[in-house]
Amino acid sequence: MNAINPIASKFTTSAPARRSGALVAAAVLLSCASAPALAGRVVVNHDEWTWSDTGFSQAGGSNASNFAQNVVKFLDTDGTPGGNVLIYSNNFGFGASFSAALSGAGYTPTFDTAAPFTLANLLNYDAVYLGGGAFGKDDAVLADYVNAGGGVFIMAGTGDGGPAGEAARWNGFLGGFGLAFDGNNYNGVNGTLAVTGVHPIFSGVTDLYYNNGNTVSALANPNSVIVQTPGLIGVYDNVGAVPEPHTYALMLAGLGVLGFVARRRSRA
Secondary structure: OOOOOHHHHHHHHHOOOOOHHHHHHHHHHHHHHHOOOOOOEEEEEOOOHHHOHHHHHHHOOOHHHHHHHHHHHHHOOOOOOOEEEEEEOOOOOOOHHHHHHHHHOOEEEEEOOOOOOOHHHHOOOOEEEEEOOOOOOOHHHHHHHHHOOOEEEEEOOOOOOHHHHHHHHHHHHHHHHOEEEOOOOOOOOEEEEEOOOOOHHHOOOOEEEEEOOOOEEEOOOOOEEEEEOOOOEEEEEOOOOOOOHHHHHHHHHHHHHHHHHHHHHHHO
């Protein structure tokens, strides 16, 4: 995964250094380019049984495998399939069949709950998977990782701390991306259910298995949506976000200064 903003790098390496006016213009453009133009993705499943070995067998065919491969490719925002993912969990919901599915898609899963939970370390991975215990999880670091273009998957329904404790564990992070676990009770959704949502993560997926999860809600965020109802799977997607109007204004102002400097140089 490449978290470097190529636009910012471009202006940093090519900004003219000979004229003070050009330096001002380059600074304006750099401030625009430094604004997030690419943010990451979050996928949330209300339940942990979907990718357990039981979930693979109950869903039948290649449903759970396709779902696992679709999700990792969706979370990997660099556009190049294959890479490394961190499984920051020891929950059975990330089973051997799940690991094999990731490997089949060209990804190397690393199961490590003692890994340093720093942005520098997380940026070594194309996606981070969590569920169950929090271990050394840090909400601010995880948010920075997503904002740098990383992909995060969180599963609930694990029983670790009960529905309220589980919601409290993850909602501090999820709230910043327009998603939340209900936390009042486990929802009693059981069995192999047909996929009714239309989203790339469901390509080639007709059924998924669940066993009593923690319902997901989408909050007031235009980039967040429930893709499998009722509250089974939620997605936050801000990849390729359109710059805010004020960013366009700054860019135009910067270009105007560059044009002014160029005209002065041509007259000299």
